[in-house]
Amino acid sequence: MKRRLPLLIVLITGVFGAVAFFVPHAAVRDVDVTMRNDVLRIIAAFGLILGVGSILRHHFTKIRRQAEHWQYSWVTIVMLFASAIVGLFGGIDTRNPGILPTRIGTFSFHIQTLYTSVMVPLAATMFSMLAFYMASAAYRAFRARNLEATLLLVAAFVLMLGAVPLGGLLIRPLPEFAEWILTVPNTAAKRGILFGVGLGTIATSLKIILGIERGWLGGGG
Amino acid sequence: MGFWNRLQSIDRRWVYLVIWLVVALPLIFPFRIRPVASPPVEKLFNYIDTMPEDKALVLSVDFTPDTQAELFPMLIALLRHGFAHGHRIGVLSMQVQGLGLAEEALAQVAREFNQRARTREDSVIVGEDYVFWGWTTPEVTVMLGMGERITNVFPVDYYGAKTQDLPLMKHLKNYDDVGLLVSIAGSSIPLSWINYAQTQFGVRLGCGITAVSAADFYPYLNSGQFTGMLSGMKGAAEYEELLDSRLRERGPEWTLRRKGTEAMSSQTTAHLAIIAFIILGNVAFFVSRARRKP
Numbered sequence: 001m002k003r004r005l006p007l008l009i010v011l012i013t014g015v016f017g018a019v020a021f022f023v024p025h026a027a028v029r030d031v032d033v034t035m036r037n038d039v040l041r042i043i044a045a046f047g048l049i050l051g052v053g054s055i056l057r058h059h060f061t062k063i064r065r066q067a068e069h070w071q072y073s074w075v076t077i078v079m080l081f082a083s084a085i086v087g088l089f090g091g092i093d094t095r096n097p098g099i100l101p102t103r104i105g106t107f108s109f110h111i112q113t114l115y116t117s118v119m120v121p122l123a124a125t126m127f128s129m130l131a132f133y134m135a136s137a138a139y140r141a142f143r144a145r146n147l148e149a150t151l152l153l154v155a156a157f158v159l160m161l162g163a164v165p166l167g168g169l170l171i172r173p174l175p176e177f178a179e180w181i182l183t184v185p186n187t188a189a190k191r192g193i194l195f196g197v198g199l200g201t202i203a204t205s206l207k208i209i210l211g212i213e214r215g216w217l218g219g220g221g
Numbered sequence: 222m223g224f225w226n227r228l229q230s231i232d233r234r235w236v237y238l239v240i241w242l243v244v245a246l247p248l249i250f251p252f253r254i255r256p257v258a259s260p261p262v263e264k265l266f267n268y269i270d271t272m273p274e275d276k277a278l279v280l281s282v283d284f285t286p287d288t289q290a291e292l293f294p295m296l297i298a299l300l301r302h303g304f305a306h307g308h309r310i311g312v313l314s315m316q317v318q319g320l321g322l323a324e325e326a327l328a329q330v331a332r333e334f335n336q337r338a339r340t341r342e343d344s345v346i347v348g349e350d351y352v353f354w355g356w357t358t359p360e361v362t363v364m365l366g367m368g369e370r371i372t373n374v375f376p377v378d379y380y381g382a383k384t385q386d387l388p389l390m391k392h393l394k395n396y397d398d399v400g401l402l403v404s405i406a407g408s409s410i411p412l413s414w415i416n417y418a419q420t421q422f423g424v425r426l427g428c429g430i431t432a433v434s435a436a437d438f439y440p441y442l443n444s445g446q447f448t449g450m451l452s453g454m455k456g457a458a459e460y461e462e463l464l465d466s467r468l469r470e471r472g473p474e475w476t477l478r479r480k481g482t483e484a485m486s487s488q489t490t491a492h493l494a495i496i497a498f499i500i501l502g503n504v505a506f507f508v509s510r511a512r513r514k515p
Contacts, residue, residue, distance in 0.1 A: 115321035127287035139498040164489040
């Protein structure tokens with residue numbers, strides 16, 4: 001029963017989800033709307049509880065065991081609660097205040113302030129690191145060792161120069177050539193890959209719906 | 222170890238230093254490069270420009286702060302264009318982290334328009350000219366639900382107002398009232414909009430994406446599933462260039478800051494530096510290989 005019930009739920013909802021997409025009958029549509037607007041949202045809400053519970057358990061375990069860098073787990077936990085409390089009760093910004101006082105003189109810590117002052121710089125910094133790694137990797141590993149690598153190198157040159165306005169100033173037809181690479185050879189290759197991915201997705205979905213693939217139940221298929 | 226071998230195994234921190242300099246210096250001492258619009262950008266611009274006024278422009282802010290540098294200028298340019306044309310604008314986010322960016326962009330553009338407004342028609346007012354629905358989950362509920370009734374998916378807006386009481390929502394019930402939906406994303410969310418919203422309801426779509434993911438979206442642009450596409454910072458700069466001439470028609474005070482265009486000088490030097498690194502690395506590689514051969 002412990003395994004059969006989840007398999008049965010997946011079979012019914014999986015088949016219904018696919019059928020509802022193609023059958024415009026009012027009865028099917030009504031059930032589909034209820035499933036999407038109510039059932040899915042309730043599941044998502046449970047997902048949120050599970051997610052928060054899981055992250056708290058992970059970090060409290062780390063703190064209890066004093067695992068490597070356990071101190072940072074406190075940062076995660078404190079920020080999780082601080083941003084949740086400010087977000088829920090502190091309002092959006094100075095124009096849209098909440099019930100929780102989130103302003104001391106000219107200093108405010110509304111959710112928008114926390115977001116623009118903490119979240120945005122941190123995330124932007126993390127992503128901007130990529131530029132350094134990419135440049136270093138390009139210098140050390142991007143070699144024209146054979147025909148395929150040379151073609152890749154030439155395409156990269158054209159696209160990198162075509163991706164800045166200077167490319168068109170240096171070589172007039174370069175942006176058009178870069179556009180052609182993306183529109184013709186790239187699209188042709190991508191379409192082939194997409195057809196393969198699409199067929200693979202259908203096959204995997206059918207295997208899950210029909211209970212052939214059971215890895216998602218845990219404990220291996 | 223010879224010169225060419227040493228060049229190949231140069232300390233990576235020198236590479237980092239050069240990249241930092243070529244990115245930072247042009248931002249401090251910018252040089253102007255005028256971007257020329259590529260066909261995907263031009264198509265998106267022209268469609269919004271000629272879209273019937275009673276049709277709404279919906280912007281889905283599906284990116285997070287990590288891709289802000291590339292995608293935020295697109296959001297600003299699209300909002301400016303939509304407001305300048307008098308379209309009703311609906312904004313939502315498929316990523317909870319995108320909410321703050323959407324709020325920041327709306328506040329900035331609304332301020333720009335309201336500071337320059339001489340009449341009510343020139344100003345933009347929340348609930349009347351634009352609505353910020355906020356975020357809800359899961360995405361399939363949002364994308365399919367909006368095709369039936371937007372107020373069912375978003376009963377309240379981001380600021381807590383009941384959406385069915387907003388004057389704008391009387392003219393924006395579902396996708397039938399949407400002229401174009403543009404998903405600005407650093408992920409594959411625009412493809413979900415195709416899968417759910419376009420396939421089921423036929424809504425017209427555009428997208429703004431990071432340059433690194435542009436190749437993934439071209440098949441959908443060629444098939445016509447995307448009306449137009451803004452790709453990376455260059456896409457934003459090209460859109461800003463097209464929009465600039467349109468805004469200037471309103472008066473000299475409409476010369477607005479264009480962050481996408483400003484960043485073009487930095488992006489150009491960074492690309493040139495990376496190309497130079499690749500050439501240098503390859504020259505060093507081939508020279509050392511030739512010298513190793515007897």
